[in-house]
Amino acid sequence: MDIEKQFEAAFSRITLENGQPLVSFEPEIVHACIVNNDFAKITLILPEDSPLRGSLPAQIEAEIKQIEQIERVAVEVLAAPPQENNPANSAAAKAASQQPKRTAYLQNYEAVIAVASGKGGVGKSTVSVNLALALTQKGYKVSLFDADIYGPSLPIMTGKRGEKPSVAANRLIPIETYGMQTMSIGNLVDENDAVIWRGPMVHQALEQLLRDTNWPGGDFMIIDLPPGTGDIQLSLSQLCELTGAVIVSTPQDVALIDAVKAAQMFSKVEIDILGVVENMSFFACPKCGEETAIFSRNGAEEACKKIQAPFLGAIPIEVDVRIGGDEGKPLMANNLDSAATHAFRTIAKNLVKSLEEG
Numbered sequence: 001m002d003i004e005k006q007f008e009a010a011f012s013r014i015t016l017e018n019g020q021p022l023v024s025f026e027p028e029i030v031h032a033c034i035v036n037n038d039f040a041k042i043t044l045i046l047p048e049d050s051p052l053r054g055s056l057p058a059q060i061e062a063e064i065k066q067i068e069q070i071e072r073v074a075v076e077v078l079a080a081p082p083q084e085n086n087p088a089n090s091a092a093a094k095a096a097s098q099q100p101k102r103t104a105y106l107q108n109y110e111a112v113i114a115v116a117s118g119k120g121g122v123g124k125s126t127v128s129v130n131l132a133l134a135l136t137q138k139g140y141k142v143s144l145f146d147a148d149i150y151g152p153s154l155p156i157m158t159g160k161r162g163e164k165p166s167v168a169a170n171r172l173i174p175i176e177t178y179g180m181q182t183m184s185i186g187n188l189v190d191e192n193d194a195v196i197w198r199g200p201m202v203h204q205a206l207e208q209l210l211r212d213t214n215w216p217g218g219d220f221m222i223i224d225l226p227p228g229t230g231d232i233q234l235s236l237s238q239l240c241e242l243t244g245a246v247i248v249s250t251p252q253d254v255a256l257i258d259a260v261k262a263a264q265m266f267s268k269v270e271i272d273i274l275g276v277v278e279n280m281s282f283f284a285c286p287k288c289g290e291e292t293a294i295f296s297r298n299g300a301e302e303a304c305k306k307i308q309a310p311f312l313g314a315i316p317i318e319v320d321v322r323i324g325g326d327e328g329k330p331l332m333a334n335n336l337d338s339a340a341t342h343a344f345r346t347i348a349k350n351l352v353k354s355l356e357e358g
């Protein structure tokens, strides 16, 4: 039986003192479950005065320890989110409770921007890091959050592979890199370790990273998303008030169709498209300067017309972009003067303009 099923089975064996199964309790008590090799960390949400606080943690610990792979268990108990003061029977309270809930994390940022694409590997993480750096170099206070819970790449790209954040007053301190504050699940769990993530857990992991990190606030929060329009995108749109999304695409038809799909998905959850970036737009020969449109060209500008979004700029294919990502010293941190560095500066400028024009 795979480890995820073993956890589900263990949780389903636990009953509360009144005989009610733990998993049927509403609201959900088990808020998060993170497994790292032989270590499991379980987070419970229980009101301060709940009698369950006495016995349940030990009960859960005993049950989870039955799982062969697990040697150590930590059970953390947090208080339930504070209840609204509204009179429960007021019409306004009822109407509000019927709205999809948006817990607004990251409210201390002027702009919270998700970098998205429909297709994988088009350069979202590369654009996130270098755009964030271009904004930092313009004098803005920028944070960078890796929302790719399944395949985090920011620790490698920003030279912080293997670095663990410090903790103060039970909160994670973001890792500083190139003048930016960053956080990634990749800095919390070891690479290649078994991490169990399924839909609800991904939501919980995202929420923990937003809630338990001491995000300092500032002008920009840039969020690197995984590809597609799956549960992470949806969770994020529920957990924080995104100012908008920047869609990354290559000029190829197939990537563009997916970019349009991603744009439609964001508009469904009422998130503005701040603009489209065309990445790997062309290759400029370093010897003769001739530009070759490897994946055809200008497709993104065409797509912008379709989705009525601003075109933010085109980034050429440059070997220094790739090397910067692999070696953890991003292109924009290298003081180079190349077509790609100009492109990132233009994109930063156009993004600010797109935000100002609202």
Ligand SMILES: Nc1ncnc2c1ncn2[C@@H]1O[C@H](COP(=O)(O)OP(=O)(O)OP(=O)(O)O)[C@@H](O)[C@H]1O
Binding pocket: 117, 119, 120, 121, 122, 123, 124, 125, 126, 127, 148, 151, 153, 225, 226, 227, 279, 280, 315, 316, 317, 318, 319, 321, 322, 323, 325, 326, 340
């Ligand atoms: N303009 C560019 N020139 C050269 N290499 C690039 C460029 N843009 C991205 N790359 C390289 O392409 C690869 C994929 O880029 P990246 O990881 O940023 O894509 P992604 O969209 O974040 O991928 P995923 O969907 O897996 O998260 C990386 O090796 C990166 O260095």
Ligand SMILES: [Mg+2]
Binding pocket: 124, 125, 126, 148, 153, 224, 225, 226
């Ligand atoms: Mg990525």
